[in-house]
Amino acid sequence: MLRKSIIMMALAAAFTMNVSAVQIEVPKWQPPVPGADASIPANAYENYSYINEKAIQEAEIFSAKVQKNVEKPKTAIEKVFKEKTGLAQAVKLGEFSESTVILLHEGENNIRLSVPNISLRGDTVESKSSDGLLFAVHGYTGILLVGPPHGKKINKYIQNEGIYTYPGLENASWKIFKGKTHVMYTEFTPSKTKTTYGITYLGGGDVKDPYQDKFAEVVMSNYIIPSIEPLSGLDNYSHVKHWDNFGYRIPKKAKLVSEAMEDNKYEVRTYEDVGVKIRVLRFRIDPNIVDKSLAKKQIFTFLNKYGDLEAPTQYATVWNNGLPGFLIDRYKPNGESFLRHFTKDSEYYYSYRIDYDESKSLYKHKQLRDMIEYVSFDNAESLRKNTQWRIDNSHKKKFDTDPSFNQWYMGWINILAQ
Template sequence: MLRKSIIMMALATAFTMHVSAVQIEVPKWQPPVPGADASIPANAYENYSHINEKAIQEAEEFSVKVQKSVEKPKIAIEKVFKEKTGLAQAVKLGEFSESTVILLHEGKNNIRLSVPNISLRGDTVESKSSDGPLFVVRGFTSILMVGPPHGKEFSKRMHNEGVYTYPGLENASWKILKAKTHVMYTEFTPKSTNTTYGITYLGGGDVNDPYQDKFAEVVMSNYIIPSIEPLSGLDNYSHVKHWDNFSYRIPKKAKLVSEALEDNKYEVRTYEASGIKIRVLRFQIDPNVVDKSLAKKQIFAFLNKYGDLEAPTQYATVWNNGLPGFLVDRYKSNGESYLRHFTKDSEYYYSYRIDYDESKSSYKHKQLRDMVEYVDFDNVESLRKAPQWRISDSHKKKLDADPIFNPWYMEWIKILTQ
């Protein structure tokens, strides 16, 4: 079992190639950027799998526990776990290897960034400036805030500060607060724009925590900063399609080949291009059924359906202008690959699926992934007014009632939005 887990980790590293190292430069006499590590590949953020030894151990223990409990299965999910002995471990490892992607693409906002953490909750809060809202994502031991410049309270609590240069960014600076909680802030202006952004990342750095085993400054310097990129390049190879309230992108070379109703439930649009088949579908939300866009539901459904448990697969909660979707990315270079994005508004679930073979297509894996991540809703402002929980109601109620979880989170939001 352990050998299989190690194989899965090794396969996952196929997403990241050592093409170049993270090179955060600083002017003369400036302090080095905390946590920057030149041995880490500059595109390490593209590898969304970050399973550690603790995660492997917990996944194996979970698998053993499940197999014992399903010796006499009574419900459908128990029968599935009994028939597919490796599924429970793969599902748990999938949960541990989740990541978070942030896209801002409304008004003058136009950036994408990523962080190797799970998402439990997202909030849209008002900034003190008139430059738009701040988007906050909460993990188990992490908080990520993205939007206009913020965090003036850092001046009162700051441990150190400095400036740096990185390809694609101008006027870049950092501040760090070191106490029991590590917090780092960066501010920058992407080249060829007049928009300045601020990002705050708070991370626990508990090496025994499968969800968060790196300090804030390490994540900020080696994953977040290198991942910052404009979304403007999407217009070069894709365009936006509208479906009532929903907007999505397709490759410019793709053609609509059919529109159909399947199983009297699923409205489906099918597009095709060389080496690519796209299905965009929607169906009505049933309020009596658990949210189908949640990470655990999607990971289980995907692995149960496709069954290739040791193929390198990545999972990410993708926040588009403060609204979450969930992405599954199974990539095989020069082979059959699969992308799936699942999201919702107040009325429908939307699923965007691409089957493709990169060796037969004029589009590369990252181009297709960036395109699939990009979705939007006409009523996005009303949809994101309430907190966006990414866990089932039972877990939400438990965390809502926790005397530390939410009060701690809201206190940090209050501090960071100053």
């Protein structure tokens, strides 16, 4: 099992090609940016897969426990785990290696960034110090806050600060907080724009934690900052289509080849382009059935359906203007690859699937991934008024009543929103 796990890690690492390193420069006499490491590839954020030894150990323990419990399976899921002995470990490793992607594309907002953290909860917060909304995401060990410049009254918490330069960013600065809790803030204006953003990231850096084993300043400097990019490039090769309340992007050259109802349940739109087939489907939410957009549900369903457990696959919760979707990305250079995005509004589930071969397609893997991540809802403002949980009700109740999880999280949000 350990050998297979190592192979999976190696395959996942194949997503990142070390073509250049993170180069965060500072003007003369300025302090260096905390955590910046020039040995890390500048596109390391594209890997999205951060599995450590602790995660491998826990996945193997989980797999052994599952196999012991399903010797006499009683449910359909238990039967699946019994038949596919590697499935439990692959599912657990998939959960551990989830990442988070943030897209802001309302009004003047037009950026994308990513962080190697699981997302459990998202909140939309009114900033008291700036115009605009702050979008907060909480994982097991990390908090990410993105929006207009914020925390104008946090100087008493600051240990050090400085300015830096990075390609694509202007007027960039950073602040690091005092104390044992690792918190870093950066503020910047993307080149050729007039919109300034602020990002705060808090991470514990527990090396035994399979969800996040890097300190906040390391994640901010080597993954978040290099991942910041405008969404305007999408307009060069794709455009937005609307399906009532739902908006999604397709390549400009893609043709609609069919609209159909499948199994008396799924409304399906099919598009085709050179080397690319796209299916966008929706079906009504059934309140009596478990939420199909949850990450754990999606990972299990995907791995059970498609097998090939050791193929390099990435999983990410994608937050579009404060609303979550879940992305599965199985990329095989010069081979048949698969992208799937799953989200919902108050009425429908929406599934967006792309099957493609990069060697035949007009588009690169990252172009298709960026495109499928981008979705919108006409009623986003009303949908995001409630906290967006990414876990089922039993786990939600546990975290919602845990002071170390909830009160600590909201305490930081209240401080930063001032």
